Amino acid sequence: MIHTLYKLLSGPMMWLAVILFCAGTLYRLWTIFRLVRRKEKFICSYLSLRYSLRSLVHWLTPFASLNMRLNPVMTVVSFAFHICLLFVPLFLLAHIVLWEQAWGIHWWALPDLVADIMSLVVPAACIYFAIRRIRKPEVRYVTGVGDYLLLGLIALPFVTGFYCRMQWPGYGPVMLVHMFSGQVLLATLPFTRLSHMVLMWFTRSYMGSEFGAVRHARDY
Amino acid sequence: MAEPAEKTPLESIPLAEPATALPVADAGIEAGVQALTPRTIADTVRRVLGAETGARLKAYLSTCTHCGLCAQACHFYLSNAHDPSYAPIGKIKHTLWELLKRKGQVSPEFIRQASLIAYTQCNMCRRCAIYCPLGIDVAYMISVVRRICRALGVTPLYLQDTVNSHSATHNQMWVKADEWVDTLQWQEEDARDEIPELRIPLEKEGADIMYSIIAPEPKFQAGLIYKAAVIMHVAGVDWTMPARPGWDNSDMAMYSGDYDIMGRIKRFHFDTAARLRVKKIVMGECGHAFRSVYDTGNRWLGWRMPPIETQHAIDFYYDLLTSGRIKVARKYEEPVTLHDPCNIVRGYGLHEKARYVVNALCEHFVEMTPNREYNYCCGAGGGVINCGPPYKQTRMRGNSVKARQLEATGVKVLIAPCHNCHSGLEDISQHYHLGLEVKFLADIMYEVMEK
Numbered sequence: 001m002i003h004t005l006y007k008l009l010s011g012p013m014m015w016l017a018v019i020l021f022c023a024g025t026l027y028r029l030w031t032i033f034r035l036v037r038r039k040e041k042f043i044c045s046y047l048s049l050r051y052s053l054r055s056l057v058h059w060l061t062p063f064a065s066l067n068m069r070l071n072p073v074m075t076v077v078s079f080a081f082h083i084c085l086l087f088v089p090l091f092l093l094a095h096i097v098l099w100e101q102a103w104g105i106h107w108w109a110l111p112d113l114v115a116d117i118m119s120l121v122v123p124a125a126c127i128y129f130a131i132r133r134i135r136k137p138e139v140r141y142v143t144g145v146g147d148y149l150l151l152g153l154i155a156l157p158f159v160t161g162f163y164c165r166m167q168w169p170g171y172g173p174v175m176l177v178h179m180f181s182g183q184v185l186l187a188t189l190p191f192t193r194l195s196h197m198v199l200m201w202f203t204r205s206y207m208g209s210e211f212g213a214v215r216h217a218r219d220y
Numbered sequence: 221m222a223e224p225a226e227k228t229p230l231e232s233i234p235l236a237e238p239a240t241a242l243p244v245a246d247a248g249i250e251a252g253v254q255a256l257t258p259r260t261i262a263d264t265v266r267r268v269l270g271a272e273t274g275a276r277l278k279a280y281l282s283t284c285t286h287c288g289l290c291a292q293a294c295h296f297y298l299s300n301a302h303d304p305s306y307a308p309i310g311k312i313k314h315t316l317w318e319l320l321k322r323k324g325q326v327s328p329e330f331i332r333q334a335s336l337i338a339y340t341q342c343n344m345c346r347r348c349a350i351y352c353p354l355g356i357d358v359a360y361m362i363s364v365v366r367r368i369c370r371a372l373g374v375t376p377l378y379l380q381d382t383v384n385s386h387s388a389t390h391n392q393m394w395v396k397a398d399e400w401v402d403t404l405q406w407q408e409e410d411a412r413d414e415i416p417e418l419r420i421p422l423e424k425e426g427a428d429i430m431y432s433i434i435a436p437e438p439k440f441q442a443g444l445i446y447k448a449a450v451i452m453h454v455a456g457v458d459w460t461m462p463a464r465p466g467w468d469n470s471d472m473a474m475y476s477g478d479y480d481i482m483g484r485i486k487r488f489h490f491d492t493a494a495r496l497r498v499k500k501i502v503m504g505e506c507g508h509a510f511r512s513v514y515d516t517g518n519r520w521l522g523w524r525m526p527p528i529e530t531q532h533a534i535d536f537y538y539d540l541l542t543s544g545r546i547k548v549a550r551k552y553e554e555p556v557t558l559h560d561p562c563n564i565v566r567g568y569g570l571h572e573k574a575r576y577v578v579n580a581l582c583e584h585f586v587e588m589t590p591n592r593e594y595n596y597c598c599g600a601g602g603g604v605i606n607c608g609p610p611y612k613q614t615r616m617r618g619n620s621v622k623a624r625q626l627e628a629t630g631v632k633v634l635i636a637p638c639h640n641c642h643s644g645l646e647d648i649s650q651h652y653h654l655g656l657e658v659k660f661l662a663d664i665m666y667e668v669m670e671k
């Protein structure tokens with residue numbers, strides 16, 4: 001039973017998740033660009049490469065914006081969270097081995113200890129975000145159930161992945177949860193708030209261009 | 221005793237009561253709400269959101285991670301004891317989120333609250349825009365809410381009255397055509413007592429500069445026209461002012477959400493400059509008017525940038541001082557501080573030029589903190605002060621953070637190179653017993669220049 005499920009999750013379900021992720025991302029981009037073309041063409045005429053980059057660089061460099069300096073803990077946690085979230089799935093040796101078995105491709109892998117720590121950073125950051133949502137009135141005020149669910153959904157594959165890596169008792173079924181939760185996260189990503197991963201490049205660039213090229217002021 | 225006995229120590233200023241709890245009687249909003257039906261609301265919301273919004277709104281609403289990091293940007297939030305309903309995203313929660321979630325199926329009462337939030341609890345100052353990590357523009361979203369409220373006829377009475385005036389007279393203050401010319405001639409006459417050969421050239425075709433101002437100047441502050449005339453005369457500028465409508469560069473329609481009227485009056489202003497065949501427009505010390513000419517109105521009309529070169533007074537004074545056309549006889553001695561107006565600093569980056577001008581004119585300049593792009597809004601702009609007396613307390617309670625910022629400078633002369641800021645800061649100074657003298661740059665320039 002477990003074996004069949006494993007086969008299903010590592011084969012067709014994985015493909016399905018990747019396809020949904022790619023298709024979803026393309027769909028989101030397509031709908032946004034269609035709206036720009038139909039209704040807000042002017043946006044393109046204000047976009048400036050220089051100021052888009054200025055804005056992106058300032059917001060992707062720790063402490064390069066005023067708000068990051070005002071919230072140092074949040075800044076450190078956010079950066080650690082985002083970096084680990086992106087790096088661990090792609091550069092984990094256990095994942096790379098699977099890809100090598102499947103397609104014969106492989107690339108550089110994170111050292112084990114680093115990977116272990118990084119996998120734990122993600123759920124730890126999720127706990128921090130959850131506490132922040134509860135404790136800070138201005139955040140609690142705009143937080144819905146979905147925001148907590150999302151944190152859980154992000155933490156789950158990392159927690160279960162770590163569990164399996166440690167080969168703790170009963171890690172076999174946990175592996176299934178790990179795979180399934182990771183796939184759900186990937187497949188739904190374009191349709192949740194996590195789509196900021198895709199759209200943020202455009203909102204930031206537009207704000208950066210307006211502030212830089214039109215308003216001659218800093219937006220960071 | 222040096223200080224008035226009733227002076228309130230700032231720390232004891234009551235902050236907690238939300239402004240929405242204040243009893244506000246506004247006949248404009250009242251009448252608008254009375255006329256609403258669920259059907260008109262739903263249709264109008266759908267129409268405005270469907271026809272006028274697109275990728276921006278969609279991207280902003282779907283990427284916002286509800287992180288609340290924009291809260292600390294907003295003076296309303298900071299001043300109302302960190303009440304989260306005043307945080308930028310808190311205001312969106314009570315307006316756009318609901319409107320979208322319920323597809324416009326909201327009650328007239330909801331629209332009343334949305335109107336109060338959009339018109340009187342957000343100055344559209346864009347300070348939160350530089351706080352949001354994702355580049356989300358809350359001020360833009362508030363402008364969408366205003367647009368919906370305006371389309372539903374739920375606008376504060378005073379604000380709507382200025383828009384009606386724009387529509388009927390092409391100026392904001394119901395200044396009649398003959399009053400306008402009379403005022404200019406009166407100021408010219410007064411100024412000629414000081415400089416006999418001074419003129420305020422009216423309707424001079426082909427002049428280098430058309431000088432345009434906002435209607436409150438002829439209405440309440442005619443002395444500013446006098447001072448501008450002296451500056452122009454001494455600098456030897458080839459300038460003119462229109463004698464016919466088109467002289468007012470202000471724009472309350474931009475803030476009420478009456479974009480058709482905004483477009484009309486902006487076009488009229490540009491057309492007037494074209495009719496006079498001037499090389500450029502110089503505008504008086506007003507921030508919102510500059511936003512309308514440079515950012516909002518021109519775009520509504522389809523011009524990426526203003527069709528005629530347009531300069532704000534600070535920029536113009538900077539040129540006059542750097543080119544030596546205005547020389548300073550003796551610098552202003554008292555210590556001064558400078559308020560960076562949102563619409564020309566976050567809106568046009570004039571902060572360094574403003575500092576150059578202040579330092580050129582004044583002996584002793586003290587920065588307030590935060591400053592430049594990070595300055596706190598005056599709380600008056602964005603049309604909020606134009607919503608009139610019913611909302612004065614909302615403004616005052618909503619900006620104790622500004623009062624604290626001003627008091628911390630220890631300076632008694634405050635330069636505010638913007639009309640809305642000027643009036644708003646005078647109110648703040650009075651309300652919090654700061655005893656500030658609020659000045660325009662022109663006031664100081666006139667006082668210290670070689671004539």
Ligand code: SF4
Nearest residue numbers: 294342343345346348
């Ligand atoms: S008043 Fe300024 S900071 Fe506050 S929500 Fe409006 S635009 Fe943002």
Ligand code: SF4
Nearest residue numbers: 284285287288290352
């Ligand atoms: S800072 Fe930006 S992303 Fe965060 S709640 Fe405010 S608008 Fe949303």
